[in-house]
Amino acid sequence: MPKIHKVVATVWYNKEDMHALRQVFPDAQFVYVNFFDKQKLTEEVRDADVAILMGDVDPCLLGENTLQWIHCDHAGLNGSARPEVFARGIPVTGAAGRSxxxxxxxxxxxxxxxxxxxxxxxxxxxxxxxxxxxxxxxxxxxxxxxxxxxxxxxxxxxxxxxxxxxxxxxxxxxxxxxxxxxxxxxxxxxxxxxxxxxxxxxxxxxxxxxxxxxxxxxxxxxxxxxxxxxxxxxxxxxxxxxxxxxxxxxxxxxxxxxxxxxxxxxxxxxxxxxxxxxxxxxxTPHSTPQVPHRAGRSIEIIRENARRFEAGEPLRNLMTPADAISVDKAESGWSRLMHVDAGKQKIDVKMLEKFLGKRDWTDPSEWL
The missing domain is CATH 3.40.50.720 (NAD(P)-binding Rossmann-like Domain)
Structure with a gap:
């Protein structure tokens, strides 16, 4: 059965939820990368087994690496259901059902x-x-x-x-x-x-x-x-x-x-x-209220899929070709964030906090 040795995460969780996510993979190396730091993300996934993403599958994840499973922490997988992602052959899952x-x-x-x-x-x-x-x-x-x-x-x-x-x-x-x-x-x-x-x-x-x-x-x-x-x-x-x-x-x-x-x-x-x-x-401007502890519901989906992954069972919320949509019909979703590159653009963290909530930590050492 496959084993998870290294996990790379870019999700925007608070300290308690990041700690809970880390505990889903107690025996694995766990690395946090800001989703907009594409250079570091590319480097860290080279020898990783799993990537837990805030948004869609970024092109930088499709290069030479050892990824065996990618999880996108949102419901719709249209932005990830692209020909090049299917061609890469990495299973991709989502958070459908949490809300x-x-x-x-x-x-x-x-x-x-x-x-x-x-x-x-x-x-x-x-x-x-x-x-x-x-x-x-x-x-x-x-x-x-x-x-x-x-x-x-x-x-x-x-x-x-x-x-x-x-x-x-x-x-x-x-x-x-x-x-x-x-x-x-x-x-x-x-x-x-x-x-x-x-x-x-x-x-x-x-x-x-x-x-x-x-x-x-x-x-x-x-x-x-x-x-x-x-x-x-x-x-x-x-x-x-x-x-x-x-x-x-x-x-x-x-x-x-x-x-x-x-x-x-x-x-x-x-x-x-x-x-x-x-x-x-x-x-309503795409603004459904959150369920209590939405991140916790996401983590339970990830936890179940981690169990299934190592047991060799079908993954929950697995992306299929039926999720694909032509580029001219696709909605932006995470696409603009996906193409942000910290090495080339100044990131407005306050703007991110407006939409994603303010994190209560600045360094991963606070929850690792």
């Missing part, structure tokens, strides 16, 4: 915003106005139909919660949907099922699927037209799953009842974009 509970909540947040017409109620509250015209026609979630497109970790968590709300559920996935026997319909693309029944019956269409060449613009003029009038669309997947221009058209002509959007084809969404000003659109 599934709150991503499910995020979907429900959007759905409830629609049901309770939050913008109208807040405007009435600001004016001291009792009641909103038409509120006697509003309906909650109970008894309505939700169509979930993508039954991976996030979709399954969402299905469990919407079932508890008493909703009718239709699921659509590339692969057969196992379990979730309370779903009213299970549709499988690989078995020839069309997305049409979900679109035609759902009051809410929720996207929780990965962005691939197959799913790029899965929501477009054709699929939007097939949705019944008044449908509310939720996208907490990836912006590229929706054709933005077609979405705007469906909202402007009134066929779509509204949308809850966390992700967009262009991020940040330009301030002059019409979606910002639509009364029936709710926007």
């Amino acid at each position: 599934a509970p709150v991503l499910a909540e995020h979907c429900i947040y959007f759905m409830l915003q629609s049901c309770y017409h939050t913008k109208e109620l807040l405007a009435a509250q600001a004016k001291g106005q009792w009641g909103v015209p038409g509120m006697n026609t509003w309906r909650g979630l109970y008894g309505r139909t939700a169509g979930i497109v993508g039954l991976g970790n996030n979709g399954r968590m969402l299905a469990e919660r919407l079932h508890a709300f008493g909703m009718k559920l239709i699921g659509y996935d590339k692969f057969p949907i196992r379990g979730l026997d309370y779903l009213d319909q299970k549709l499988c693309a690989n078995e020839g099922d069309s997305l049409d029944p979900l679109l035609e019956q759902s009051d809410f269409v929720i996207l929780t699927l990965a962005l691939t060449d197959e799913t790029y613009h899965i929501i477009n003029r054709d699929t939007l037209t097939k949705m019944k009038p008044g449908t509310f669309l939720v996208n907490i997947a990836r912006g590229g799953t929706v054709c933005t221009d077609d979405l705007v058209e469906a909202l402007e002509n009134g066929h779509l009842g509204g949308a809850g959007l966390d992700v967009f084809e262009t991020q940040p969404l330009p301030p002059d974009h019409p979606l910002w000003r639509m009364q029936n659109v709710y926007i």
